[in-house]
Amino acid sequence: MYSPSxxxxxxxEQARELDDTFLASDxxxxxxxxxxxxxxxxxxxxxxxxxxxEGQPGSIRAxxxxxxxxxxxxxxxxxxxxHAQVAADAxxxxxxAAEAVVRLACAVLAPSPSADAPCLWSEIATGPTQIQxxxxxxxxxxxxxxxxxxxxxxxxxxxxxxxARSNPDIVDACNVLIEWLGYAIRLLTPADIDLQAGHNKVxxxxxxRARSDLRxxxxxxxxxxxxxxxxxxxxxxxxxxxxxxxxxxLLARGPKAxxxxxxxxxxxxxxxxxxxxADAYMLAMAHGTMFRVAAVQHFADRDDLRDHHVxxxxxxxxxxxxxxxxxxxxxxxxxxxxxxxxxxxxxAKRETGxxxxxxxxxxxxxxxxxxxxxxxxx
Numbered sequence: 001m002y003s004p005s006x007x008x009x010x011x012x013e014q015a016r017e018l019d020d021t022f023l024a025s026d027x028x029x030x031x032x033x034x035x036x037x038x039x040x041x042x043x044x045x046x047x048x049x050x051x052x053x054e055g056q057p058g059s060i061r062a063x064x065x066x067x068x069x070x071x072x073x074x075x076x077x078x079x080x081x082x083h084a085q086v087a088a089d090a091x092x093x094x095x096x097a098a099e100a101v102v103r104l105a106c107a108v109l110a111p112s113p114s115a116d117a118p119c120l121w122s123e124i125a126t127g128p129t130q131i132q133x134x135x136x137x138x139x140x141x142x143x144x145x146x147x148x149x150x151x152x153x154x155x156x157x158x159x160x161x162x163x164a165r166s167n168p169d170i171v172d173a174c175n176v177l178i179e180w181l182g183y184a185i186r187l188l189t190p191a192d193i194d195l196q197a198g199h200n201k202v203x204x205x206x207x208x209r210a211r212s213d214l215r216x217x218x219x220x221x222x223x224x225x226x227x228x229x230x231x232x233x234x235x236x237x238x239x240x241x242x243x244x245x246x247x248x249x250l251l252a253r254g255p256k257a258x259x260x261x262x263x264x265x266x267x268x269x270x271x272x273x274x275x276x277x278a279d280a281y282m283l284a285m286a287h288g289t290m291f292r293v294a295a296v297q298h299f300a301d302r303d304d305l306r307d308h309h310v311x312x313x314x315x316x317x318x319x320x321x322x323x324x325x326x327x328x329x330x331x332x333x334x335x336x337x338x339x340x341x342x343x344x345x346x347x348a349k350r351e352t353g354x355x356x357x358x359x360x361x362x363x364x365x366x367x368x369x370x371x372x373x374x375x376x377x378x
Contacts, residue, residue, distance in 0.1 A: 015119035020305075022121035023295035026312035028288025031097055035277045035284075038086050038093065042273065045082045046075035083212040083273075087246035088202055090276035091269070095199040097283035098184035103127055103134050104290050105181055108154045110137040120294055131188050131196075138185065151178060155289055157296045173317030177286040183324040184283055190255040193333040193355030198269050201250040212246040214268075216335070223373045231375045242332050242354065245272040251339075257349035263340035265350065275328035282322065288315040332356055335363075 003014050010018070046052050051074040055061035065071045107123040116122060128134045141147065155174045156164045164170040188196050201207045220238035223229045233239060248269045254262035295311035302309075333355045338348040353362040 009114075010116035010119055010122060012117040015117035015122065018119050018121045019298050020309050023291070023298050023311065024309050026288075027100065027291055028284055028312065028315045031093070031100075031280065031284035031287075034093055035281055038089055038273070038277060042082065042086045045077055045079075047077050047079040047082060049076060051075040080212045084210040084246050087212065087271035087273045087276070088208070088210040088248055090273040090280070091195075091199060091248065091271055092202055094276045094280040094283065095187065095196070097280045097287060098187045099131055101181060101184050101283050101287035101290070102131065102138065102188060104287055104294075105154070106134040106137050108290060108294060109150060110141040112137075120298070135185050135189065154293055157293050158300070169319045170317060173319045176318045176321055176323055177289055179323050180282050180286040183279075184286075191355075192350070192353075192360035193267060193269070193336060194252070194255065195269065195333070197252045197255075198248060198250050198267060201252060202248065207250065209249045210246065210271075211249070214243055214247050216242040217244075218242060223371065227371055228374050228376045231377060234375060242335065243268070243270050245270050247271065247334075254338075254348075254350045260342055260344055260346070260349065262342050262350050263338065263348060266337045266339055267334055268337075269334040270332055272328055272331070275331075278322070278327050279324070282318070282324075282327075285315045285318060288312070289317070329357055336360075 002017050003011070051071065052061075054071070054074075055065060061073075064073070103124050106127060107120055111118075111123050112127065114123075128137070141150075144150070152164070152174060153161065155177055156170065160170075164174075190196060198208070217234055218240040219229070219233055221229065221233040221236070248271055250267050250269070251264060252267070254265045256262065292312055292314045299305060299309060299311055335352075335354050336350065337352050338350060341348055351362045352365060353360055355361075
């Protein structure tokens with residue numbers, strides 16, 4: 001039960017009641033469980049001839065099958081389909097965690113001016129509609145003279161602040177979490193390989209194709225006159241794997257370039273589920289740490305709390321890492337293909353090419369000279 005409305009703005013009592021509910025949750029365990037479910041499904045999905053055994057009476061799967069009047073998801077599944085689905089869902093989990101940590105950081109570091117009594121739940125729920133608004137506010141807050149101290153205060157509980165300042169392990173761990181917040185901002189910002197657009201196309205209507213049957217390798221060894229190439233050339237020092245993992249293909253209009261709208265692009269995103277889920281875990285840890293500190297502050301020195309009004313357990317501090325640079329950082333992000341010219345005319349400003357975390361390499365492809373090559377034994 002919540003206090004009834006007395007006006008257009010939250011009262012102090014309402015704000016406290018709302019945050020009592022919100023801050024007693026455990027978002028880190030939500031993300032941790034979600035990540036574990038994808039790992040377990042990838043390893044244990046029934047991809048052989050036999051489906052899953054019949055669900056126990058009263059189990060969620062038995063009830064599900066009862067509603068549908070058939071064992072609709074007992075399998076077996078094609079391994080390619082499971083691999084592609086897990087990869088696409090891993091991308092979604094990572095972006096969910098990235099947006100969660102950015103919006104929470106915005107709420108605690110750059111709250112909006114409001115006539116309401118301070119309420120973290122309300123601040124997040126009514127914050128900027130577009131994620132870029134939250135990023136802009138965070139970037140502005142990072143320029144403040146006391147930005148480092150404020151960041152430490154949202155990552156370390158008040159009772160531990162004095163000791164943390166002289167503890168190199170805690171300082172190191174906080175710097176790791178700050179790097180993950182910066183990485184989250186990068187993931188949510190339009191770029192040469194637009195990961196944010198990819199996530200949106202997955203989320204809004206599944207306007208993508210997830211696949212695990214595509215492999216692309218760049219070779220420095222050319223084919224023979226008979227249109228053959230030795231198998232060893234595909235794995236040798238002159239070979240660079242672009243897609244050795246599942247891929248999500250999406251069609252979207254490119255973001256503006258030099259102030260002008262761009263045409264349609266096809267982007268192929270390389271998705272390595274283990275790396276995506278490791279990223280998601282660290283983003284969730286950064287979010288969980290900030291959430292825990294906010295909850296401890298909210299519940300401190302209260303004598304009116306119910307048994308379930310407690311702060312979630314601390315995720316722990318990642319001393320030494322991993323940092324974003326430690327997780328699959330050198331691999332290609334994907335390929336981008338310019339499909340149509342800009343609607344306003346003129347050449348495309350976003351050309352076909354391959355993107356990495358730190359740079360984009362334009363590719364000039366000889367479409368007219370394409371050939372079908374057969375791999376042969378050495």
